[in-house]
Amino acid sequence: DAGVIQSPRHEVTEMGQEVTLRCKPISGHDYLFWYRQTMMRGLELLIYFNNNVPIDDSGMPEDRFSAKMPNASFSTLKIQPSEPRDSAVYFCASSLWRGSYNEQFFGPGTRLTVL
Amino acid sequence: GESVGLHLPTLSVQEGDNSIINCAYSNSASDYFIWYKQESGKGPQFIIDIRSNMDKRQGQRVTVLLNKTVKHLSLQIAATQPGDSAVYFCAEMGSYGQNFVFGPGTRLSVLP
Numbered sequence: 537d538a539g540v541i542q543s544p545r546h547e548v549t550e551m552g553q554e555v556t557l558r559c560k561p562i563s564g565h566d567y568l569f570w571y572r573q574t575m576m577r578g579l580e581l582l583i584y585f586n587n588n589v590p591i592d593d594s595g596m597p598e599d600r601f602s603a604k605m606p607n608a609s610f611s612t613l614k615i616q617p618s619e620p621r622d623s624a625v626y627f628c629a630s631s632l633w634r635g636s637y638n639e640q641f642f643g644p645g646t647r648l649t650v651l
Numbered sequence: 652g653e654s655v656g657l658h659l660p661t662l663s664v665q666e667g668d669n670s671i672i673n674c675a676y677s678n679s680a681s682d683y684f685i686w687y688k689q690e691s692g693k694g695p696q697f698i699i700d701i702r703s704n705m706d707k708r709q710g711q712r713v714t715v716l717l718n719k720t721v722k723h724l725s726l727q728i729a730a731t732q733p734g735d736s737a738v739y740f741c742a743e744m745g746s747y748g749q750n751f752v753f754g755p756g757t758r759l760s761v762l763p
Contacts, residue, residue: 540694579695579740579753627694639685640751642694 540643542628548649554616557646560609561630569640570603570613571627579627585611586633618650659738661758670728672757674741679722681743685751686715686726690737698726698739728759736761 541560682703687695742751
């Protein structure tokens with residue numbers, strides 16, 4: 537398996553523009569997570585899905601952020617409109633439920649810079 | 652690559668020495684813990700895990716110790732190598748039973 541795939545790897549945009557980050561989880565995994573990593577806050581969980589259904593989005597900063605998972609092999613994280621404080625590395629991770637425990641596999645991340 | 656924090660605690664060790672990285676967790680109800688390694692420009696990578704019914708677990712060159720009384724985890728790396736230089740995060744299973752809560756991380760620097 538190729539692991540979790542994220543695109544683009546780097547994104548530079550101007551304030552006010554819409555940004556869409558993409559993720560392909562590992563085939564067969566039933567959980568998908570979106571994280572944000574910044575120097576100030578470290579790793580933060582934004583939202584996670586189970587079987588394509590959003591379970592907990594309490595980490596989503598505000599209404600400018602939205603995430604979808606239309607099928608088991610694809611998810612998007614959208615920021616509209618983007619702001620400079622959204623600049624961060626965004627990670628997608630997936631896992632397979634194994635009873636009470638599961639290991640998350642992370643993608644390489646998307647580095648977002650909002651000017 | 653990405654910088655995970657200018658204010659991370661840093662541990663510097665000589666190549667060949669043993670490293671001990673510590674982590675305090677917050678939720679006494681957490682029952683699963685993982686150590687992750689993050690190299691520059693990459694996503695976190697699983698190293699080793701431990702369940703709350705265990706005090707110690709060993710892997711290849713790594714050992715995790717869990718002290719539930721004081722809510723403390725440690726990661727021991729034997730014979731530290733240059734390739735071990737990275738940021739190390741501990742994570743605990745959160746209250747929803749799925750998502751993990753990550754600690755702030757420790758930067759390990761291996762000196763030649």
